[in-house]
Amino acid sequence: MTTTPTPSGRPAPATARPRRARGLRRLAMPLLLSCGMCLGALAAAGPAQAGQANDTVVETTRHGGRTVALTFDDGPDPDDTPRLLEVLRKHRVKAVFCLWGDHVEEHPELVRAIVAGGHTLCNHTMHHDDMATWSPEDIRADLAEANAAIRRAAPGARIPYFRAPYGSWGQTPQVAASMGMQPLGWRLVIGDWEPHSADEFARRITEGVTPGAVVLLHDGGGDRSATVEAVDRAIPRLRAEGWRFDKPARRG
Structure with missing residues (x-):
C-alpha cells in the first residue's frame, strides 16, 4: 500500500x-x-443524434478515388426491385435504396429482402412530395412517418440517409440531420425516368461516372426494367476499368 x-x-x-x-x-x-x-x-x-450526421448534402463516396456508389429511388417495386436485388447479388455489389413510404407499406417483404441483401436504407419521404416550402415541423412529421413504416417492415433497420424527392431540398437537410440522417445527393443522374434502352442507360453510367461519384437511378415509380438491365451490363464494364463500388460518405 x-x-x-x-x-x-x-x-x-x-x-x-x-x-x-x-x-x-x-x-x-x-x-x-x-x-x-x-x-x-x-x-x-x-447514435445518429450523437453527431453522426450534418446538414451538408453528400454527393461523393466514402473513399473517393476510382469508386462509385449506386443509389436507387422510389422503390420498393414488386417487379423491378427483386430483379435488381438478384443483379446486385450476382455482381457482389451493395447499394443504397431510397424508399418511398407508400410503397414500403404496400410491399414490406421487399424492404426485408433489401435489408437481408446487406444493402443500406434511405428515407425518401412518405408520399414523395416536393418539400421545398414545407415547415420544419411538417417535414419532421413526414420523415418520422416514413421511418416508422420502414421499421414496421424491417424492425430495427438502420436508416442513415435521407434524399429529398426531385432534389427539392428546402429545409429538409437540417431536419433530416437532426433526426440522424445524412442528406444524400448525387453527382451523376442518368434520367432513367424517361424511356430509353438498357444500352443507352448503361452507356450513360459507364461514360458519365467520375471519381467518387454517387449515381442516382430508380427501381420504382414506373417500369425500371431497362435500368435493371443497364446496371447488370454496367457493373462488369466498370470493374474491368478499375472502378470499385463504395457507400456514400456518411458526413458532409
Whole structure:
C-alpha cells in the first residue's frame, strides 16, 4: 500500500485516508449520476443524434478515388426491385435504396429482402412530395412517418440517409440531420425516368461516372426494367476499368 504525501511532504495519518476516500466517493457520486444521465440520453437518442450526421448534402463516396456508389429511388417495386436485388447479388455489389413510404407499406417483404441483401436504407419521404416550402415541423412529421413504416417492415433497420424527392431540398437537410440522417445527393443522374434502352442507360453510367461519384437511378415509380438491365451490363464494364463500388460518405 502506498501513502499519500501531505503538503508538508510527510505521509498522511492512516486514519485520515478512509475519511478522505469517503469524501471523494461523496463528491464522485453526483458526477457519476450526471454522466450516467448523459449516456442514457445519448443511448435513447441513438447514435445518429450523437453527431453522426450534418446538414451538408453528400454527393461523393466514402473513399473517393476510382469508386462509385449506386443509389436507387422510389422503390420498393414488386417487379423491378427483386430483379435488381438478384443483379446486385450476382455482381457482389451493395447499394443504397431510397424508399418511398407508400410503397414500403404496400410491399414490406421487399424492404426485408433489401435489408437481408446487406444493402443500406434511405428515407425518401412518405408520399414523395416536393418539400421545398414545407415547415420544419411538417417535414419532421413526414420523415418520422416514413421511418416508422420502414421499421414496421424491417424492425430495427438502420436508416442513415435521407434524399429529398426531385432534389427539392428546402429545409429538409437540417431536419433530416437532426433526426440522424445524412442528406444524400448525387453527382451523376442518368434520367432513367424517361424511356430509353438498357444500352443507352448503361452507356450513360459507364461514360458519365467520375471519381467518387454517387449515381442516382430508380427501381420504382414506373417500369425500371431497362435500368435493371443497364446496371447488370454496367457493373462488369466498370470493374474491368478499375472502378470499385463504395457507400456514400456518411458526413458532409
